[in-house]
Amino acid sequence: MSNPATSGASTLENVSTSELAKHVQTLANSITELKAEVAEKDERIDDLEQRVDELEAEQNTQEKRMDALGVGIESANDDIADLQDNIDATSSCTDEQSTPADDWTPLERLSVIGEDALDDHVSASDRRAVALFEHWEEWSTKTPQGNLLKTSDNLKSLLSTATDEHLAWKQVYRACRRIEQLSQGRLTFFQHDKHGWMLKQHRSFSSIQSTDTRVTASSVTT
Template structure:
């Protein structure tokens, strides 16, 4: 029996030293892994916080977009409703003009709204402009009043081209100055649409693919050709 066994003491020597180093390395490794685990857990918590914040931000943005969409749809509905009112206003105006012609005819007076040999009938916009100069009382809406202003300044504001006359730049500024109003583009477009309707297409409000929205008056012969082709279709 060896002395170590006899005394009951642990063996010493290279084996014990190697085991101690291995245990120390294992402890260091465990501590490193625990530290790494804590760091990863912190990263995960931070990512969760960011994810939660992103979700809340997306929810708020989605809510704001829904509100914006609802507001936009409401504006579109109002705009469509206004366009419907514009057509009603034009029909009402034409009925007023027809009533004036009927009263004049009953009284045996000649009206410029009727055609005579060698002279075509006036369009509604021409008749309204003429009635205003004669101070005849008729009820017109602001859009129609602005359409009359554009018509009265048409030669001054539009530019001559080989195919007719065109007004594509500065309409809003010109109309605001002439009417002494602060107008939105929607109001300007309504006036232009009213002019198109009341001129019976002599002055058209179009949306050109390259030049955008513009008012165009074709040459008389081109309008005649267009009217003839429309009549034969």
């Protein structure tokens, strides 16, 4: 016959061990979950560090591009100054009738120096801008707000034919931006809400003495 006290103690011991095992298992599960969370956070940290590195690399690239752009602008300004000197030198060799007046724009001066001088002293975009200027009266449309030329009016084909080139749109846009610069704002290149990219003449050119070229700087209303 078993001793009740001994039997009770054994049962209590068994129960305590079982509860302890469950508690240990619970702790083990919690540790496993914590390890998983830590691993996930470490992964997120690694991703963030990688993204920071990428952003720093992008920033360095942008800074290099800005530096290069600054150098390019300085070089372009030097080229413009040299070009102006060349234009002035070439203009001084022409007769009085074809000599550009003092108030002519660089665009007008370029239009009279001849194709050989253009090939020697200016960029392809400048040559195309001159070709566009030389055909401006022919290609543009007279409106109450001024002469307008939409790029959608077959401009790429017209300019390609005039320069004997097969131009891409980006080359046409560059020529339009150059004609704006070389005309000193008499022609502007902008994007209209309805008609897309276009050129507009705001003031007449001194080299073109015509009463019907007087325009205003009002916005496009067509």
